[in-house]
Amino acid sequence: MTVPVVAIAVGGLFGLIAVGTIVFLLWKLCTRRRKQSSSYEKIVGDHKRHSRIESIALFETNNSLKPIPFTVPQHVTPSIGRREGSEDQLCGGLSEPSTAGGKRPSVEVPGAYALGTIDPSLYRISDEDDNYEIPQDHIGRIWFAVEYERESEKLLVTVIKTKNLPCRPFGGPNGCDPFVRIYLMPDERRYLQSKFKKKTCNPKFEESYIFQVSNRNINDRILKFSVFDVDRHKKHNVIGHALYPLRDHDCDSNERLVVWRDLEREVLETTGKQKGELTVSLTYNNHLERITVGIFEGRAFVAEGSTSIDTAQEVAASPSVPSIDSYVKVQLVIQNKTIKSKKTEVVKKTDDPAFNESFTFKLPIASLDTANITVTAMQHQSGYKDKVIGRVTIGSFMFARGKELQHWNEMVSNQREQITYWHTLA
Known part of the structure; x- marks a missing residue:
């Protein structure tokens, strides 16, 4: 009987010790968690309190500063865009200086243009011409x-x-x-x-x-x-x-x-005076791509200083006045560029020269619309520079009109045929 009682007592003692240990550990754990939460709340509270103190100090400091006066110059007004009744705005949103007349000073005030710019008033025509x-x-x-x-x-x-x-x-x-x-x-x-x-x-x-x-x-x-x-x-x-x-x-x-x-309603493209006439023939060979220009007769050539054909005829009829020495220069021009130039022999002392010469030029078919033949009658003077009596341009629509254009178009339409016209020199 004694042994069981002792065993029960020892078991109860151990049970009480175990329960006490568990209770102690639980109490320790709760105490630690309570300390941690209280320290976090303290840190947060201290931070809020310090922030409030700094805000109050900053507000008081700002109130203690004196305001700085700021004024805008009268001739410059900050603006964005364009206000009604104002001048155009400059870059950066600033308007131009205003004047009493509401215009730019550079237009009204002489010499107000910047250095290096052009004053248009120097190149204008005076109102007196109007x-x-x-x-x-x-x-x-x-x-x-x-x-x-x-x-x-x-x-x-x-x-x-x-x-x-x-x-x-x-x-x-x-x-x-x-x-x-x-x-x-x-x-x-x-x-x-x-x-x-x-x-x-x-x-x-x-x-x-x-x-x-x-x-x-x-x-x-x-x-x-x-x-x-x-x-x-x-x-x-x-x-x-x-x-x-x-x-x-x-x-x-x-x-x-x-x-x-x-202004005139109608104008003549050839404003020069007539200086005589010349017979010119044109022949175009499309297979060889060559144009042949024939220079045959001249009639009533006017010397330098004469004013009309009638005057030239009077000069030619007068035995005291010598006739002129002349020759003809023929030029092939493509797109305003002279490709080749040839000339006849000089025919002396006559106003109605007979040249009877022909010249051949290379002219591609693709260049027919941009080409022309310029025939110039020249007055030959020994020891002096030769002078122009007159000229005629026979070519496409880009260069000729009237009889000269008709001559060219007829040549193109009737290839390998000789087309002859009398042309007036001007």
Whole structure:
């Protein structure tokens, strides 16, 4: 009996020790977790308290600073875009300086242009040229400037303005919508064109153009200005034309010359005086791609200094005045470039020379539309430079009109046949 009781007592003791140990461990664990949570709350609380203190100090510091006065200059107003009634804005959103007249100072104040820029007022035509007496049946006047750079072979043409253009029959105060085309004759297929001007009979263009012309051909060219009006149906109606022969321009001076011309409804492309006639034949062989030019007879050649055919005939009839020595130069030109040049023998002391010579040139079929034959009658002077009596250009639509164009087209249509025409020298 004693042994079981002792065993029970020992077992109970061990059980109490185990329970106590478990309870102690649980209490220890709870205490540790409580300490950790309290330290986290303390750190968070301290952080919030410090942040609030710093915010209050910063607010007090900012309130203690004095405000800095800031003013915008009167002539510059910060702005984005464009405000109503103001000038155009500069880059960066700043408006231009305003003036009493509401315009830019560079337009109103002389010499207000920046260094290195061009003052357009130096190149404008004075208003005194506008106050001219308008003749009867006047259809307008055009002002233009011409300058020839001999070294670079460039012809600079500036269309300045036109005045007193006619109004449309039913246009009323709207005037017309003009523009200008510039041709370098005899090439009428290609041209340069100005901008359109809306509802004005006195447009100002101030536009410049460049033509490439060789020194050899500059005196043979004619500037043609054609003024058009665009109606409400977008149709181009011709107002008038003006011609300026470049032989009248001093191409050696390299100076800019301002010229005006009254517009004409019809103009003659060959404005030179007649200097005689010449018989020329053309034959084209399409298989060999060769053109043959025949120079036969001349008639009533006018010497240098004579003014008309009648004067030349009087000179020839006078026994005291010697007749002229002459020859003919023939040139093949393709796209304004002289390919080859040949000339006849000199026929002496006669105004009605007979040459009876022919020349052959290589001319591809593909170049027929861009080619021409230039025939020039020359006056031969011993010991002096030969002078031009007159010339005629026979070629395609790009270079010729009238009888000269008809001669060329007939040659192309009747290949390997000799086509002969009398041509007037000019």
